[in-house]
Amino acid sequence: EIVLTQSPGTLSLSPGERATLSCRASQSVSRNNLVWYQQKPGQAPRLLIYGASNRATGIPDRFSGSGSGTDFTLTVSRLEPEDFAVYYCQQYDTSPWTFGQGTKVEIK
């Protein structure tokens, strides 16, 4: 199975700062079949990015995704208070679909 490793585990930033989250795959994820989710406490994950770089409907343009192959990045250009949450990457290129372990973005 494809193992996704996210880094860092925790990111401590202030509102207005830029957040850069990494997701590295153990083998190439073809066709950029990788997505990013945001999860807040007590809530289901929310899809942010699909196809590695496409924003889902209603997602603000401060969220962007990039990368290909084995290295992918989620960037939040300027953190808003509501962006402090846990972020997961997920690949849907090869079954079983797998998730990264998550990156927590916390207020510094």
Add this chain to the structure above:
Amino acid sequence: QVQLQESGPGLVKPSETLSLTCTVSGGSISNNYWSWIRQPPGKGLEWVGSVYSSGTTNYNPSLKSRVTMSVDTSKNQFSLKLNSVTAADTAVYYCARSSGYFLYWGQGTLVTASS
């Protein structure tokens, strides 16, 4: 807007079978893939498996020997059965509509495996 709602017992005894149902509203269950994802308390997400509206299934190999998923198109529902549960199966179980990734999610239901 598609909405999903999980239902089922919140407590299951070890060695018994966990059974959950997901009711889909705001859209048809037909011609779509439907999935279960679980999240142990304080931990990350794990895909359990998927079922197509025709009944074709795809399970996570780590759970395949214990999982059964099915669809009831007449009720717009799909279900999960996980047998021989242990404490390690304690988690919030989410149902979701899938296209490989998961756009629509239920709110999740906590299932605790304990005597």
